[in-house]
Amino acid sequence: MLYYLFNWLDSLDFPGAGVFQYISFRAAFSAITSLLIMLLFGKPFIRFIRRRQIGETVRQLGLEGQSEKAGTPTMGGVLILVAIIIPTLLFAQLDNIYVLIMLGTTAWLGLVGFVDDYIKVFKKDKRGLPGRFKVVGQVTLGLAVGLLVMFHPAISDHSTLTTIPFVKDNELDYAKIITWMGDWTQNWVWLLYVIIVILVVTAVSNASNLTDGLDGLATGIASVNGGALAILAWLSGNVIMAGYLNIMYLPNIGELTVFIAAFVGATLGFLWFNTHPAEIFMGDTGSLAIGGIIAVFALLIRKELLLPVLCGIYLIEDLSVIIQTASCKIYRRRHRLPMSQPVPVEHRAFLMTPLHHHYQKKGLKEQKITQRFVIVAILLAIVSIVTLKMR
Numbered sequence: 151m152l153y154y155l156f157n158w159l160d161s162l163d164f165p166g167a168g169v170f171q172y173i174s175f176r177a178a179f180s181a182i183t184s185l186l187i188m189l190l191f192g193k194p195f196i197r198f199i200r201r202r203q204i205g206e207t208v209r210q211l212g213l214e215g216q217s218e219k220a221g222t223p224t225m226g227g228v229l230i231l232v233a234i235i236i237p238t239l240l241f242a243q244l245d246n247i248y249v250l251i252m253l254g255t256t257a258w259l260g261l262v263g264f265v266d267d268y269i270k271v272f273k274k275d276k277r278g279l280p281g282r283f284k285v286v287g288q289v290t291l292g293l294a295v296g297l298l299v300m301f302h303p304a305i306s307d308h309s310t311l312t313t314i315p316f317v318k319d320n321e322l323d324y325a326k327i328i329t330w331m332g333d334w335t336q337n338w339v340w341l342l343y344v345i346i347v348i349l350v351v352t353a354v355s356n357a358s359n360l361t362d363g364l365d366g367l368a369t370g371i372a373s374v375n376g377g378a379l380a381i382l383a384w385l386s387g388n389v390i391m392a393g394y395l396n397i398m399y400l401p402n403i404g405e406l407t408v409f410i411a412a413f414v415g416a417t418l419g420f421l422w423f424n425t426h427p428a429e430i431f432m433g434d435t436g437s438l439a440i441g442g443i444i445a446v447f448a449l450l451i452r453k454e455l456l457l458p459v460l461c462g463i464y465l466i467e468d469l470s471v472i473i474q475t476a477s478c479k480i481y482r483r484r485h486r487l488p489m490s491q492p493v494p495v496e497h498r499a500f501l502m503t504p505l506h507h508h509y510q511k512k513g514l515k516e517q518k519i520t521q522r523f524v525i526v527a528i529l530l531a532i533v534s535i536v537t538l539k540m541r
Contacts, residue, residue: 152240173384176241177407181415183237188419191229196423196430199223204271222428225267226420227436231260233416234409234443242408247304248450251295252409252443259355259442262287263434270433278434288355288442292348295446299347300340306401310343312452313398315459315537321398322455350454351445357464358441359434360471360504364516365426367506370524371463372440373417378460378531379444380410383451385538395538398452406450413443426517460534463527470505474498 153176159167169175200223234256242249266279300308310324324346325339362368385391387404417440423429432440444461448454458465477499482489495501501511509519 151244153243173387173404173407177380177384177411180237180241180408181411183240184233184412184415185419187233187236188229188416189422192419192423192430195226195229196223199225199430219428222431224271224431224433225264225435226424226430227260227263227267227432227434227439230416230420230432230436231256231439233419234412237412237415238409241412243405246402246405247298247302248403248406249409251298251450252406252447255291255295255442255446256439258291259287259439260435263436263438266438267433267435284356284438285352288352288438289348291442291446292351293344295351295449296340296344296347299450300343308340310339311398312455315456315534316540346454347449350449350457351442353468354445354448354457354461354464355438355441357461357468358444359437360467361464361506362432362437363504364506364510364520365428366421366424367520367523368432368437368440369417369421369424370520371527372444373414373421374524374527374531375444375460376410376414376417378534379447379451379453380407380414381535382453382456382538383407383410383447386451386453397538400451403451406447410447426520456534456537459530459537462530463523467504467506470500470503470508474500474503 153170157167157170204223204225235253238249238253244250262279262284266284269275270278299305311321312324314320314322324342325335328335328339328342331338358368358372361371383406384404385395386398386400387402387407389399392399420430420432420436424432441464445454445457448457448460453460477497478493479489481487481493481497482491487493500508502508506519506523510516
């Protein structure tokens, strides 16, 4: 909104109004505004939640410090979403299709997560929203994003090109995967792209949800990932820098820097209250939305194949659960045990999953695990950016 106001003032030669034309300026103010929203309204929001006894129900898993978390205010993801949306509305170009997609992503997955939190907190049902409904919400988003990228008239480039890291000619056309279809390749490659979008959105959103298990872990990693994505978006949307780095130039994509700057400000601001001992939890309202935002953002800037590196923490958390589940099933089948019978600890791949709980079981303090995971996330973010020249 302010972008259009200052654009009008600039047309009247109002002194200083032209500075709003610079994406870097608006992105900086977007991050600052988002951070201020979190810092100014964080305490009042926590008091509001606490007065209404909207507290976290913690499953007792025998982990150190777990019982103290019971009753901690939750649904802080609502404030995160507000702190992302308001600065974006103020500083971004709202006629930019990419910005609109990201706002829709934030609102949609925030709503899915809110319903899950509402059932847990107000309906007192620890199971929350059934998993299949969460997946339906994620698939619906992936379908909508994929179709918009492929067919919306405001997106001039409907190609299925993407960036592939660590390769000299670092562009991959998904059409090459189905060249066996012959003349039908170009007619049906959009369907392949939509399926890929759905898989990426679902996987990263669920992985973010799994990672949200320790104080400051999910928000710390999300802020690091957001910072890396901000750099990648700005470079991809700048014709000079894209040409210098020999990377894919994406017209109008630089405007997403304003959105992701708000995302970084919101997650850092939430981290102020979420560090150990946490004063508030984000709940699924925040964790599902954060993962979806990272996934869709990476897809829009054509960097989704970089996610296994950038979101390496998400990947190992997800894989730990998959490996644990598979190993337990194999053990039960081998020993002809019922599926309800627990597998002895010594025969499990991990002491507990997701992976951060495994290290808790090994005796590491919660703060140490969080700090080490965030350090690894920073290293992975640096590697992700360096891939622009590592080919």
